[in-house]
Amino acid sequence: MLPLSHVLILSSLIFAIGVVGLFLNRKNLIILLMAIELMLLSVNMNFVAFSHALGDRSGQIFVFFILTVAAAESAIGLAILVALFRNLRTIHVDDLDKLKG
Numbered sequence: 001m002l003p004l005s006h007v008l009i010l011s012s013l014i015f016a017i018g019v020v021g022l023f024l025n026r027k028n029l030i031i032l033l034m035a036i037e038l039m040l041l042s043v044n045m046n047f048v049a050f051s052h053a054l055g056d057r058s059g060q061i062f063v064f065f066i067l068t069v070a071a072a073e074s075a076i077g078l079a080i081l082v083a084l085f086r087n088l089r090t091i092h093v094d095d096l097d098k099l100k101g
Helices: 004-024 031-056 058-088 091-097
Strands: none
Touching: 004 031, 004 091, 058 091
């Protein structure tokens, strides 16, 4: 059995990696989406850890809703990226200003 503090430290490290991924790499949209997914994963870990520590199942149920929204976000985001790549032949953030209409 892991103590709550260990899970929270791991979760904060994963969240920090996601934040660093957002700020260090602003060129590639796929890496930006992966960094956002890491941040959502750390939030889900917090929900599960506190739900287990408090003996309440509502946090674990809420994680399923977050995972559903994250999966839909990833699917739609990747579909948009494929469409952009077909039209522009690039997925760099700097080249997306051509989409202004």
